[in-house]
Amino acid sequence: MSILPQHNHYLTRSPTHNPWHRKRIICSATTTPTKPKSSPNQLTFEPQFVTPPNLVTSSSTPPVLNDPSLQSTWSHRTWVATGCTTVLVSLAKAIAGAGDSHIWLEPMLAGYIGYILADLGSGVYHWGIDNYGDGSTPIFGNQIEAFQGHHKWPWTITRRQFANNLHALARTVAFFVLPVDLVCNDPIVNAFVGVLAGCIMFSQQFHAWAHGTKSKLPPIVVALQDVGLFVSRSQHGAHHRQPYNNNYCIVSGVWNEFLDKNKVFEALEMALYFKLGVRPRSWSEPTTDWTEETETASQVAVQ
Numbered sequence: 001m002s003i004l005p006q007h008n009h010y011l012t013r014s015p016t017h018n019p020w021h022r023k024r025i026i027c028s029a030t031t032t033p034t035k036p037k038s039s040p041n042q043l044t045f046e047p048q049f050v051t052p053p054n055l056v057t058s059s060s061t062p063p064v065l066n067d068p069s070l071q072s073t074w075s076h077r078t079w080v081a082t083g084c085t086t087v088l089v090s091l092a093k094a095i096a097g098a099g100d101s102h103i104w105l106e107p108m109l110a111g112y113i114g115y116i117l118a119d120l121g122s123g124v125y126h127w128g129i130d131n132y133g134d135g136s137t138p139i140f141g142n143q144i145e146a147f148q149g150h151h152k153w154p155w156t157i158t159r160r161q162f163a164n165n166l167h168a169l170a171r172t173v174a175f176f177v178l179p180v181d182l183v184c185n186d187p188i189v190n191a192f193v194g195v196l197a198g199c200i201m202f203s204q205q206f207h208a209w210a211h212g213t214k215s216k217l218p219p220i221v222v223a224l225q226d227v228g229l230f231v232s233r234s235q236h237g238a239h240h241r242q243p244y245n246n247n248y249c250i251v252s253g254v255w256n257e258f259l260d261k262n263k264v265f266e267a268l269e270m271a272l273y274f275k276l277g278v279r280p281r282s283w284s285e286p287t288t289d290w291t292e293e294t295e296t297a298s299q300v301a302v303q
């Protein structure tokens with residue numbers, strides 16, 4: 001796979017106290033997966049001024065208020081209903097199983113672990129589709145394009161109808177949770193799977209609320225954001241500002257500080273780059289397709 005020339009941020013070992021130092025070098029690089037570079041010392045860079053490529057293929061105009069792309073279809077609603085049903089069955093089996101066996105602590109603990117891991121999972125998934133692939137990527141192409149469009153027009157998520165926003169994750173949840181519902185009667189497993197899958201499915205709703213205006217959100221949502229049970233508006237707002245490479249988690253955001261402080265995603269990006277030669281989008285200068293466009297007066301007027 002060849003890497004197109006562009007303005008890049010390369011992560012390089014720094015002699016200072018900071019182990020991973022972000023250093024800007026304007027250059028081009030070409031690599032192939034068949035001949036992976038085995039160490040940073042073997043990389044050769046030829047400095048040259050180049051134009052950043054257009055990395056995003058999404059539409060150049062934002063959706064309008066009643067845009068069909070923001071509306072729920074009956075297919076969307078059916079998938080969300082199916083996903084919710086599989087999650088509720090899992091939770092109901094957990095409660096029934098706990099009642100029968102008089103074991104409550106372990107299922108509750110398993111549910112809590114599911115909630116914590118859902119936040120981590122949302123961050124890993126969000127990081128992946130923010131940084132790799134494009135609209136033509138198999139399976140994830142639509143999600144990648146949607147998230148890239150979201151970075152350009154973040155406010156549109158608040159106009160997106162509920163089932164439209166959740167249907168893709170609901171479909172995945174339904175496929176994974178249904179088999180568990182059918183074969184598993186362990187209340188601990190049911191509690192873990194039900195809470196994990198439910199939080200993953202609703203992560204896009206938590207995300208939409210993180211883009212909401214405090215005065216327009218239900219008071220209970222604001223309260224849950226303020227206590228940290230839902231990702232906060234301020235924490236997710238930082239994800240939409242330069243350098244666009246942090247605060248990826250969108251359930252509670254509890255993992256964001258740890259992941260960003262320890263540069264976990266930057267380490268994963270380095271590993272993928274040296275192993276596969278694939279460069280994440282966050283290493284490139286943000287193009288106009290990635291940076292946020294402000295709302296026009298007419299778009300504000302239709303709110």
Ligand SMILES: [Zn+2]
Nearest residue numbers: 126130147151
């Ligand atoms: Zn993002």
Ligand SMILES: [Zn+2]
Nearest residue numbers: 150154207236
């Ligand atoms: Zn967002």
